[in-house]
Amino acid sequence: MDQKILIVDDEESIVTLLKYNIEQAGFETEVAYTGTDALEKASVTSFDLIVLDVMLPGMDGMEVCKKLRQMQVDTPILMLTAKDDEFDKVLGLELGADDYLTKPFSPREVVARIKAILRRMLREPAEVDETHIKVAGLSIYPEQYEATINEEPLTFTPKEFELLLYLANNLGRVLSRDQLLRAVWNYDFAGDTRIVDVHVSHLREKIEPETKKPVYIKTIRGLGYKMEEPK
Numbered sequence: 001m002d003q004k005i006l007i008v009d010d011e012e013s014i015v016t017l018l019k020y021n022i023e024q025a026g027f028e029t030e031v032a033y034t035g036t037d038a039l040e041k042a043s044v045t046s047f048d049l050i051v052l053d054v055m056l057p058g059m060d061g062m063e064v065c066k067k068l069r070q071m072q073v074d075t076p077i078l079m080l081t082a083k084d085d086e087f088d089k090v091l092g093l094e095l096g097a098d099d100y101l102t103k104p105f106s107p108r109e110v111v112a113r114i115k116a117i118l119r120r121m122l123r124e125p126a127e128v129d130e131t132h133i134k135v136a137g138l139s140i141y142p143e144q145y146e147a148t149i150n151e152e153p154l155t156f157t158p159k160e161f162e163l164l165l166y167l168a169n170n171l172g173r174v175l176s177r178d179q180l181l182r183a184v185w186n187y188d189f190a191g192d193t194r195i196v197d198v199h200v201s202h203l204r205e206k207i208e209p210e211t212k213k214p215v216y217i218k219t220i221r222g223l224g225y226k227m228e229e230p231k
Contacts, residue, residue, distance in 0.1 A: 003048035003118060004028040008038040008064070009080065010056050018051060021107035022114065035059030042068055047075050049114055054081040054092065062095055069096035076117045076158050080105070093198045098159050117158060133168045136230045138207055138216060140168050149207050156206070159184065163199050164207075167217060167227040176224040200225055 005027045007018050012033075019029050030045070032038040035056040042050060042064075050068075054061040065077055079092045079100040092100055099113055133140040137150040145161055147154045156164065162184050167175070175183075177193035185195070200217055208214045215230035 002026060002028045004030065004046075005114065006030050006032060006038065006042060006045075006047045006050045006075075008032045008035070008050065008056065008061070009053040010034065011053075014053075017107055018110060021111055022051075025111045025115070027114070035061065035064045039064050039067055042073060042075060043071055049076045049078060049118060051078050051080065051110065051114070052097070054079055062092060065092065065097050066095045072155065074155055074157060078110070078113055078117060090192070090194050090198055093195055094201075096157060098157050133165075135168055135171060135216065135227065138168075140165060154206050157202075160199055160202050160206075163196075164203055167203075167225065171227055171229070174220045174223050174226045179224065196225075 005022050007015055007022065007029055008031070009015050009018070010033050015031050015033070019031060022029050027048075030041065030047070032041055036059050038050070038052065038056075039059065041047075052061045052064060056064070059067075061079060061081075065079070068075070068077070077097045077099075079097045080103060081092070081100055082103045098117055101110060101113060131141075131143065133142070138147065139149075139151075140147045142165055145156075145158075147156065147161070147164065163180065166180065166183050177196040180196045181193065201211075204211045204214050204217055207216050216227055218226045218228060220226050
């Protein structure tokens, strides 16, 4: 079955362009022209990814993203923004988006980003896989893209999980923000290291007993982050 993408934009010409190119890449598509329509469709239909414009009439893309995450809808979200503004980008990621593109963009680049985000889902899980990474009460199952803390299941966006996995695979090593950007995001964010900080903050909210006193992901002042076994 083809993977299904929800395209959300109020400009009909952009929707037509995206729909054509995404379908040419082998995906099914559905469209929404308002934030309210997008929220309704995404909350009742299972999509593999949502391409979500920020500037929408009524309920904007930021609010749609925020509400979906509050409803525990963890579908990956690629945000489109006409504003080349760092605050907008970081805010979108803080609200739960997985990636963003600034307009104008090429349809080819949109398809490339979609494929990059979905790449993890294209791998079929092994029939029997007991492999997992354990760091104290945290258990990470790479093949299933799942993790638990003290046996309680956790919910992550794709990028949050990839960051967690990379930190765990480098247990005890200090990793700079630039290293993490290159390893997890795979392309140049032109020094937007706040993206790393945002995702680390999200991880801490989910795995740390006290976010202000982290025991798993330590900040190494002036250098970056390090995951370690809690003492």
